Amino acid sequence: MNLSPLELTINGILTLMILSFLYKDNPFYKFAEHLFVGVSAAYWMVQGVWQTLMPNLIARIFPGAVSSFLPDAVGKSPDYYFLIPAAFGLLLLTRLLPKGNWLSRWALAFVVGYAAGTNFVRYLQSDFVAQIRSTMVPLVVLKDSGGLDLGQSFSHLVLIVGVLSGLVYFFFSKEHKGTTGRISRVGIWILMVTFGASFGYTVMARISLLLGRMQSLRDWVEHLIGLF
């Protein structure tokens, strides 16, 4: 990404302001933190308005009014069904009113009903049935030459035992004692490997972001040196 000198300078100053928190909480950090809150709230609002509200709501209800700057609305006839989400959206805003804010529950009820209806099917299909299906792998894997593929067979064994023992660990209807306790202990070990791997990846991602910021600071310093 090629940034202009002004962008590079603001970029560098704000990066240093945030990093100053590593020393202690200070006015520079607070300034950057508050700016971040304001700018990001407006950014997502603007994106929502131009990417969703204009093409999907305004252009459908009042196509003539926005056809000058929304090509998709040209020649379309009004679709008054979209007054329904508009009404729900406006009801949601009643939450800001001192009286009658209970009306926002209607909009919330639509959102929650939508999420419940789609997630019920989606999760059962992709995260339950599909995951179980993917776990049904052969325990004995043969090589193309005909011999036993020890590595692959062991990996499949780890997968099956790992999933089953992990599930036993999450099964709280039976006390984790005796055989159940031993299996659930293996489940804990597998989960610890998962958490360790996730932790490793999180640290890597954060360090990669930090390197990106350092590169950006280096570009800014090079630019400053170039000025003199």
Place this chain on the structure above:
Amino acid sequence: MKKTIPLLITFVVGLALILAIFIPPEPFHTMNREFSVYFDIIAVFAFILGGGNLIRVHGNKISRKKKDYKYSFVTLLGFFVTLFVGLLKIGGPPGIQGEVMASGSWFLFIFNAILTPLTATMFALLAFYVASASFRAFRAKTTEATILLLAGFIILLGRTFFGYYITSWLPDSLSFLEIPNLANWIMAWPNTAGQRAIVIGISLGVAATSLRIILGIERSYLGSGE
């Protein structure tokens, strides 16, 4: 009125979306598609609600001169400037008819110069805290902590050149013990097994909660008031 209608809306919408999977013909198919757009539209109103709430909270802070109220001016200034520039598409050719993130627009400038560095540095800051927290938490006192520590360490090393370098001397027959290969194996098998157990548990939880919500057993989202 205050609770019955919301419960009814949730029931009808949730049930219609489940039925749409089992009854593909109209009107369920269209309903499924349109509801998704309705949801996106209401989500934008939620952003607007968030913006309104931000103004209210920081406006209150300023009017009551609460602690650090001066920073609330920064929040509100950043909010209104970004909103004004973005909604009117200032600076970008050809103005209101162009793209909101068009090259040369002030909105893109704010994104590049302010939002990107602030977001990235905020998250990058966590690298230091994760490192210091893990230093304290990852003392290999128990078997579980040792396994977690080892897995995290192998994954971290396996993604660096150093990880490759320290085990590159191993003969081909033992190449599976090379740290990058070990990291790949951990990611592909034990990690997948653990993730899968978690995901299966979550899916059952989501399905059960969804049913409870649709049937009106779970009502906490409506709040505690009448």
